[in-house]
Each structure stands twice: as C-alpha cells, then as structure tokens.
Amino acid sequence: MKVSTGNPDAMAPGVRALLYGAFCWLNRHIIVLRGFGAVLRYWPFVGAWFGLAARASAVKAVLTRTRSFSNTTHAPDLAAGDYLIAMDPGPTYAADRALVEARLAVLNVQADADQKAQKLVAKLTQPGVKAFDLIEDYLMWIVFHAIQPVFGAAADDVAVGKGGNVRDRGLQRQYLLEIRYVAGQLLGGNSSTLRVQRRAEACADSLRARIEGLNSDIQKAWGVSDPPEDIQRNAMGLAWISHPVTVQSGALVVQELLKRRKVYDDLRSMADARKSAVWTDPAFRKNVRDHVLELMRFRPIFPLMARDVPRDTEFETGGRHNAVCPGGGKVGLFSIAALFDPLAVHDSGKFCPHRDWKGEEGLRWLMFGYGPRQCPAKNHAVEILTSALIGLLTMRELRLARDDGKPITYDGPLMSRMRLAPQEK
Numbered sequence: 001m002k003v004s005t006g007n008p009d010a011m012a013p014g015v016r017a018l019l020y021g022a023f024c025w026l027n028r029h030i031i032v033l034r035g036f037g038a039v040l041r042y043w044p045f046v047g048a049w050f051g052l053a054a055r056a057s058a059v060k061a062v063l064t065r066t067r068s069f070s071n072t073t074h075a076p077d078l079a080a081g082d083y084l085i086a087m088d089p090g091p092t093y094a095a096d097r098a099l100v101e102a103r104l105a106v107l108n109v110q111a112d113a114d115q116k117a118q119k120l121v122a123k124l125t126q127p128g129v130k131a132f133d134l135i136e137d138y139l140m141w142i143v144f145h146a147i148q149p150v151f152g153a154a155a156d157d158v159a160v161g162k163g164g165n166v167r168d169r170g171l172q173r174q175y176l177l178e179i180r181y182v183a184g185q186l187l188g189g190n191s192s193t194l195r196v197q198r199r200a201e202a203c204a205d206s207l208r209a210r211i212e213g214l215n216s217d218i219q220k221a222w223g224v225s226d227p228p229e230d231i232q233r234n235a236m237g238l239a240w241i242s243h244p245v246t247v248q249s250g251a252l253v254v255q256e257l258l259k260r261r262k263v264y265d266d267l268r269s270m271a272d273a274r275k276s277a278v279w280t281d282p283a284f285r286k287n288v289r290d291h292v293l294e295l296m297r298f299r300p301i302f303p304l305m306a307r308d309v310p311r312d313t314e315f316e317t318g319g320r321h322n323a324v325c326p327g328g329g330k331v332g333l334f335s336i337a338a339l340f341d342p343l344a345v346h347d348s349g350k351f352c353p354h355r356d357w358k359g360e361e362g363l364r365w366l367m368f369g370y371g372p373r374q375c376p377a378k379n380h381a382v383e384i385l386t387s388a389l390i391g392l393l394t395m396r397e398l399r400l401a402r403d404d405g406k407p408i409t410y411d412g413p414l415m416s417r418m419r420l421a422p423q424e425k
C-alpha cells in the first residue's frame with residue numbers, strides 16, 4: 001500500500017532495486033517517516049503539491065469519500081487477483097464484504113488464540129529452550145489457529161492441500177509462506193523488485209490451484225450457493241489478507257514493546273501478580289489490549305496508504321488551501337502523521353495506552369483504515385495479538401537473542417525472523 005512512484009515498470013533494474021531498498025528502509029525506520037509526516041502536518045501546502053494528506057482531519061476526510069478517492073489503487077498489487085479491498089462500492093463489493101463479515105462472525109478468536117498461546121508458552125518455557133523465533137515458533141501458529149476456522153470444515157484441506165496430512169507442520173508452513181509472499185506484494189507495491197514480484201506471482205498461482213481443487217468443499221463449508229468464481233475470489237482473498245498482516249503486526253508490537261523496558265517490566269509484574277488468573281482477569285486483558293493498540297499506533301504496518309482519483313477533485317488539507325487532485329492521478333495518505341497529529345490526539349508523542357481519545361475514538365483505529373473501508377477484522381486481530389502478548393508476558397524476561405547472527409531478519413519490508421531469548425533468573 002504505497003504511494004505511486006510514477007511508472008516503475010519503465011525503470012532500469014538498478015533504479016528499481018534502489019527505490020525498493022529505500023521503501024523497505026523507511027518501513028523499518030518509521031521514526032524518519034514520522035519526521036516527514038510532522039513537516040507535512042506543519043506545512044500542509046507542501047503535502048498538497050504532492051497530493052499527500054497528513055493532518056488527521058485530511059486523512060479522515062479522504063478515507064470517507066470513497067467515490068472521489070478509490071480503493072482501485074490496490075488492484076495492480078493483488079498478485080492473487082481481484083478482491084474486495086481493491087473494489088469500488090457496488091453489488092460485488094457489497095456481497096463480498098457481507099461474506100467476509102459472516103465468516104468472521106463464526107470465529108472464536110479469543111478462546112482459540114488463548115489456547116494456542118498457552119500451549120506454545122508451555123513448549124517454549126521447557127528447560128533447554130535458550131531462544132526461539134517469535135514469528136516461526138509463536139505468532140505464526142497462534143494467528144493460524146485463530147483465523148483458519150474461517151474456512152469451516154474445509155480449513156485443514158485449505159492449509160495442507162486435499163488429502164494432505166493435517167499434522168504435517170511442513171505443509172502448513174508452506175501454505176503460510178505462500179500467503180505471506182502474496183500479501184507482501186500489497187505492502188511493497190509496484191516498487192518491488194522483479195524477483196519479489198515473480199515470487200508473489202508463483203505463490204499466487206499455487207494458492208489458486210490449491211483453492212480451485214476445493215471450491216465445492218469451501219462452498220459447502222460456508223453454506224452458500226455462490227458461483228465457483230465468487231467462492232474462488234473470496235477464498236483466495238481471505239487466505240492472504242488475514243494471516244500475514246496479523247503476524248507482522250504482532251512482530252512490530254513486540255519489537256516496540258521490547259524497546260520500552262519500563263512498560264514491558266510493568267506489564268510483566270502485573271502478569272506475575274495474577275498467577276493463573278492472568279488468562280481470565282478481564283481488567284488485565286483490557287489493559288494489555290489497550291497496550292496493543294498503543295504499540296500499533298507507534299508501529300502501524302501501513303504507515304502510508306494510497307487512493308486513486310477517478311475524476312478531478314480536491315481535498316481539504318487542514319491548511320489555507322485545498323489540495324488539487326487531477327483525475328487519473330493518485331493521492332497518498334500519511335496515516336502515521338495523522339496518528340500523531342497533536343490537533344486531534346492529546347499528548348500525541350507520548351506512549352499512553354489509556355489516553356482519553358475524546359471524540360477521536362475512530363482515529364485510534366486508523367492502523368486498520370478509517371470509514372466505510374475500514375478493516376472488518378480489526379477487533380479480531382487485536383484480540384489475537386492480545387492473547388499472544390499475554391502469553392509472552394507469562395514467560396521469563398525476553399530480550400533479542402544474539403546467539404545466531406542478527407536477531408531480526410527482514411525480507412523486503414516484512415520481518416521474517418525475530419529471535420528472542422528468555423533470560424536466566
């Protein structure tokens with residue numbers, strides 16, 4: 001989800017690699033983006049020259065004008081084909097959105113994520129475990145366990161392929177990597193190198209073949225009578241849009257928390273004081289949930305968003321002049337700047353999980369978009385990350401592990417590994 005950079009297809013490979021490198025670097029060094037964002041907030045006319053909205057009022061206004069600022073901007077980055085995130089409002093969009101909401105309604109993410117987190121914590125706290133990978137050994141499986149039931153009775157077959165062994169972790173992992181690379185294309189956008197694009201396309205082909213063979217099973221499991229192409233589109237979309245982004249957000253949340261030692265230590269002592277009630281105390285859960293949201297504010301997975309402009313229009317920048325948006329172009333939304341806009345968020349630079357958002361509760365969730373196109377799974381995602389974080393808080397103190405090279409490894413804009421070491425008492 002990135003602002004257009006002209007026409008990268010026409011770029012020399014070296015320039016494209018440089019552009020992709022810069023984009024990935026900025027994603028990892030979000031403080032630099034926050035700095036740019038602050039400048040654009042202060043002088044909104046500068047953003048207006050480039051079609052960038054930075055003030056909270058401007059970002060919110062653009063995201064609510066869905067006819068003037070269109071989601072079709074995502075379409076070229078959907079390696080697996082069309083899905084509702086890139087559609088304009090209309091009957092297909094409405095039907096797909098209703099379907100995803102109906103599927104999300106059958107989930108019991110809190111119970112499922114709690115159960116998986118407890119199991120994994122028990123495994124990772126056994127004597128002899130000196131370090132583990134937050135992504136591959138923990139988050140990936142908690143999110144999988146909580147979200148995969150969207151496929152109902154067809155869930156196992158989607159994950160391991162028809163006739164595959166449901167206990168085969170290797171097969172499950174293959175599926176999770178497949179959807180990760182498809183989703184990565186949405187994040188990297190058209191600046192991705194050709195190698196990255198080809199990998200996303202190969203994974204999308206494999207996802208398509210996997211779902212094609214299961215069309216009627218999924219239709220039965222969902223209890224719908226939609227034609228096969230609708231089942232195919234929605235099943236593929238649901239597979240890649242749900243899991244990778246949630247895992248990645250979880251990794252960002254933990255990375256941010258570990259940098260804030262005092263916040264982390266306080267949460268750990270609260271968890272410790274609750275003993276086994278740590279999983280059942282609603283006040284503690286709410287506290288952790290508030291922390292998850294505030295940590296996400298500091299590390300949103302989509303710090304920038306974009307929209308197509310189908311016809312000439314303008315948006316209010318919050319400054320003296322409107323930004324002119326010529327039809328056929330794009331606008332960029334500096335959501336990271338909006339999340340820290342002091343005009344809308346009290347003490348915006350401070351880490352305040354329990355801030356009174358006054359009339360701006362909607363802005364608190366901007367990491368999930370805003371307005372009619374906001375993420376339909378935002379509550380589910382935050383519940384899953386809350387369970388995952390509670391599990392980590394019950395473990396011995398964690399620090400980045402330096403036992404095996406760099407503790408954090410990136411694959412483009414995505415974190416692919418974060419090794420953590422439980423400290424000796």
Ligand code: HEM
Pocket residue numbers: 071084085086097100104147238241242243245246249250301302305366367368369370372373374375376377378380381382
């Ligand atoms: C922490 C995890 C997640 C984050 C940060 C996140 C973020 C977002 C954002 C920012 C958007 C809006 C994009 C835009 O307006 O251009 C969005 C849309 C969407 N998300 Fe999520 N999401 C997460 C998890 C999930 C999950 C678990 C699902 C599972 C179904 C999901 C399904 C969708 C769908 C279907 C849309 C498109 C909605 C529409 O256009 O009407 N997301 N998400």
